[in-house]
Amino acid sequence: MIKFNINDTEVEVEPGCTVLEAARQYGFDIPTLCHHEAVAPSGACRLCMVELKEGDWSKLVASCIYPVAEGINIYTETERIQNVRKWLFEMLLAKCPASTEIKEMASKYGVNVTRFPVENPDEECMLCGLCTRVCEEIVGLSAISLVDRGVYKKVGSPFAQPTDICVACGCCVTICPTGAMRSRIEAVRRTPAVTLTPLAL
C-alpha cells in the first residue's frame, strides 16, 4: 500500500493508482471532463490538475495520470489551481456555449460568465477525445479520430467522409460528456442498408 497526503490528510491506496483515483476514493472533489473509468486517461482537459508541494518547490500535475508515490503532498484547492480552473472554465464557456453540462460544472466552481466572445453559439464539443478513445480502446474500430492540429483540431472520420467502419454502436454518444457527439454521429456513419431499431440509437 502507498501512503501519501491529500490536503494534509493521510491517504492509503494500492500501488498503480492515480492521484485522481485515490482522491475520489477518499471523497476529495476534483473536477474532470475528459476522464472516464472505461478508457485510459488522457490528461487533455487539465481540469483535474493538483499541486504537488515539496518544501519550497511545487509543480502542477494532472491527477488523472499522475501515479501515486510514497509520501507526496497533494493539494487540490490552491491559488494556482483555482486560477487555472477559472480560466479553463471561462474559455470553455466561450467555446461550448450550448453545453449545459459545462455551464453547470463551471457554475459549481464559481464561473458563470465569460469575458471571451462566443464564436459558435451551437458548439458543444470540447475535444476531450473520449469518443475517439472509446472507439479505439473498447470498440476496437477507430472509426473516428482527432484530426488536424492546433486550433483546427476536430473529431472526424477518415478522409472526412462518412465511413462503413462505424457500426453505430453508440458508445461515443454515450460517453460524450456534453452530448456533442449526438449531433455529429450522422456525419460519421454511413446510412446503413438496414434500418436500425430505435434501441440502437
Add this chain to the structure above:
Amino acid sequence: MINGNTALTIDNVRLNSHTDLDALRQKIIDSHDPDQPEVLVCHGTGCIANGSKEVIAAFKKICADSDIDVKVMPGIKATGCQGLCSKGPLLRINPQGLFYQQVKPADVEEIIQKTIIENEPVERLLYKDPKTGEAIHTEEEIPFYNLQERIILKNIGKIDPTDIHDKIAAGGYQALAKALTTMSPEEVVAEVTNSGVRGRGGAGFPTGRKWQGALKAVEKKGGPVYVVVNGDEGDPGAFMDCAIMEGDPHAVLEGLILGAYALGAHKGYLYIRAEYPLAVKHLEMAMEQARAHGLLGDNILNSGFSFDAQINRGAGAFVCGESTALFTSIEGKAGTPRPKYVRSVEEGLWGNPTVLNNVETWANIPLIIEKGADWYSKIGVPKSTGTKVFCLVGKVNNVGLVEVPMGSPITKIVDEIGGGIPSGKPFKAVQTGGPSGGCIPNELKNTPMDFDSLTEAGAMMGSGAMIVMDEHDCVVDVGRYFLRFLEEESCGKCIPCRLGLTKMREILDNFSSGKGSEQDIEDLESLAKAIQDGALCALGTSAPNPCLTTIKFFKEEYLAHVNDQKCPAGVCKDLITYSIDPDACTGCRSCARQCPQDCISGKKKEVHIIDEQNCIRCGICMDTCKFNAVLVS
C-alpha cells in the same frame, strides 16, 4: 568535390583499428599539397540563397575551359556555413587564407586571374572594418571571427561535408577510436557527466545525468535502449543545427555512436525536419561513407560493438521538436506530446529507455571524449560549461553564426561580435529562446548568456536564436508574432494551449488596434500564469514567455497602446499614419506609381499627398522613396 590536380584516389577501405584510422588520416594529409591553391566556397543554405551555387559553377566552368598551369589549378570545395551570413556569398582562398565576401559569378574570372595566378587580393571583395574602412585580408583578423571561440564550428566552412576523408584528415573519429579501444562505456558516461555539458536544445538538462537515468532504467526493466538525434530545429531565427548537420555531419554522427557505445544502444534515429533537405542529404552521405569505412554498422573498428542508425524526416510540425511528440512521430503516429511524469529515459520509443539529445549536444561529445572533461569544464562558467552556438539575426550588422563560451555577456555577442545595430544606437532588446524565450532589454545587456542567468532574468537560453530588435520593433507586435506562430503549431490536445494561446493573441490584437485597457494587461498576465501552470507540454507552458517578458520590461509601451492609442515603434498599423514630408518631397511620382491602393496623389514636381482613409500602411512608398520623404507617426 572537384580537384584541379590529379588527386590520389583513396579507396573506401574498411578500417579495423585505431591504427588503421591514423594511417588513413596520414595518407590523406600526405596526398594534399599545402601549396596547391584551394577555393572554399560557402555552400550553406544562406549563401546558396544568395547565389553561391552559381559562384561554384562559374569556378568549375572557367577552370575547366582555361589553360591554367596544373601547378596552380585550384581545388574547389563546397563547404558548410562559413558564418558571416550577412556578407555572403563567402569564400576563402588557401594557402593565403584570404577571405572574400559578397562574391558574384561575375567576379570569378578576376579572382582566378588576380588571386590564384598573380597572388594579389581583389581589394573590393575584402572585408572592410566598419569604422575605419580599412581592408582586412584574413578571417583570423576579422573581429567577428576572432572574438569567437569556434570549437564546434571549427571544421564548418573548412571541410567538404560530403567527403568523409576531409573530416578524417581534420581528426574525425579519433574520439570514437579512443573510446572503443581504451575506454569502457561507464568511463564514457563518467567523462560526459564530469564535463558538465548540458543539453543544447533549450532546456539545458545535464547530459550526463540524462544518460545515467537511461542506464538505471535499463537496469530496472531491461532494454533495448535507443539513442535519438533531435534535428527538428523549429525556432524562428535558429539555424545552428542546420549549419552543423549540413557542414559537419560527422560531428553529429560520431557523437551519436559514442553515446550508443556508452549506453549499450544498437539502433539510433536521426529525426530531421523535412525543411532541411541538405542536412538530410549530407547525413545520408555521411552514414553511407562511415559504413563503408567500418565506422558505423557491424563491428565498428573491429571492436565488437555494433550500432546503426536511420534518418526519419519530420513533416512540418514544430511540436515534433518536443521529445514525446518526436517519439510518437517516429512511431508513425501524429506528433502529440504526453505529460512527462514518467521520463523518456525510462519510457521513450515504443516504451523503451530512450536518450534524445539535440544536434549541438551530440556534436559536443566527440570533443569531450577526445580532449577530456577537465579541458571542457574549464570553458564557459561552472554551471554552464562549454561553448554555445548562437544565430545572431535581426537588426544587427553582422548577421550569422556565432560561437562563444557560455557565460559571455549579451553585449559582447551583439555589440562587439555583431557590430551593433545598423543605426548605431543601442539595441532595444534581444529575443532569446524563440517562442519559448523572452526579450532582454538593453539595460540588462551585461547578462551572461548561460542557462541560469537567463532563467533568472525571466528569459531562457533556448536553442540559440538571438533576435536583435531596435526602436522600430514593437514589443506588442513581437508578442503577437510568437503567439500566432504557436497557435498554428500547437498540437491541440490540451485546452490551455489550444484555446488559451488564441485568447492571449486576441487580447494583443486589441492592444495593437488601440483597444483594451490596463485591466486587460492584468488579465493577460493572469491568463498567462494559468497557461504556464496548466498546459500539458513545454510548448504550452513556455508560450506566454515572450509576452510576459515584454510586459515586464516594456510596460510603458503597452500602456502607450492602450491608454494613448499610440505605437511608439511605428509598427501597429491601426495606430500609425503615413504622410509625406512637404520639405523633402520632390514630386517624382515613384511612390504613387508603386502604391497598391492608388492613394497617393500629386502632379509631377509637386508635393504629393497620401490619402489616409485608403492607406493600408504597407510601407511600399517608404521603401521606394529615395528622398526619405515618407514619414510614419
